[in-house]
Amino acid sequence: NAGVMQNPRHLVRRRGQEARLRCSPMKGHSHVYWYRQLPEEGLKFMVYLQKENIIDESGMPKERFSAEFPKEGPSILRIQQVVRGDSAAYFCASSAQGARGEQFFGPGTRLTVL
Amino acid sequence: GQNIDQPTEMTATEGAIVQINCTYQTSGFNGLFWYQQHAGEAPTFLSYNVLDGLEEKGRFSSFLSRSKGYSYLLLKELQMKDSASYLCAVRDIGAGGGNKLTFGTGTQLKVEL
Numbered sequence: 001n002a003g004v005m006q007n008p009r010h011l012v013r014r015r016g017q018e019a020r021l022r023c024s025p026m027k028g029h030s031h032v033y034w035y036r037q038l039p040e041e042g043l044k045f046m047v048y049l050q051k052e053n054i055i056d057e058s059g060m061p062k063e064r065f066s067a068e069f070p071k072e073g074p075s076i077l078r079i080q081q082v083v084r085g086d087s088a089a090y091f092c093a094s095s096a097q098g099a100r101g102e103q104f105f106g107p108g109t110r111l112t113v114l
Numbered sequence: 115g116q117n118i119d120q121p122t123e124m125t126a127t128e129g130a131i132v133q134i135n136c137t138y139q140t141s142g143f144n145g146l147f148w149y150q151q152h153a154g155e156a157p158t159f160l161s162y163n164v165l166d167g168l169e170e171k172g173r174f175s176s177f178l179s180r181s182k183g184y185s186y187l188l189l190k191e192l193q194m195k196d197s198a199s200y201l202c203a204v205r206d207i208g209a210g211g212g213n214k215l216t217f218g219t220g221t222q223l224k225v226e227l
Binding site for chain 1: 147149159215217
């Protein structure tokens with residue numbers, strides 16, 4: 001039973017390029033969460049999605065960042081016009097239930113912006 | 115908003131017991147989680163408390179007091195592989211259905227011989 005899958009594991013982008021991070025939740029999970037971890041800092045919530053719906057995006061920067069979880073396929077976190085400050089580890093988690101489900105984390109995507 | 119405090123680092127000896135404390139302030143408490151995170155890896159789930167009291171799972175136990183906004187993670191019979199960061203996270207009933215986790219900055223535990 002595969003866990004949460006994220007790809008790519010490492011992503012290098014130059015300033016101004018776009019970054020696309022993918023997350024496939026655990027089988028049977030319909031709730032997806034994205035967190036960002038800056039070097040030497042804790043995990044920060046970004047966005048919570050269910051299939052085709054954004055439930056809570058209170059942690060998303062107002063510009064350049066977007067997320068989706070389509071009916072078919074993985075959840076995508078998209079960062080447009082990346083800047084050096086976007087360099088971080090981006091973790092995806094999934095749960096079977098919303099308000100009561102334990103969240104299982106994927107291995108993360110480490111984004112480096114040159 | 116929420117505020118979660120835990121010590122930045124701790125050191126303990128192999129075979130000993132260590133207690134990692136976490137205090138929190140939240141407006142709509144809906145559970146407290148402990149995760150373990152080794153450097154460069156994903157957080158892995160250790161324990162979950164939503165009611166007051168002690169939850170035991172093998173060498174790991176977690177305690178919660180909702181009235182005091184306090185939790186601790188107890189690790190027994192420490193092993194070298196327990197050297198990692200331990201993350202306290204609180205879930206609250208907020209906007210969007212209440213499954214957002216707010217994490218502390220983590221306690222870096224170093225186990226020595």
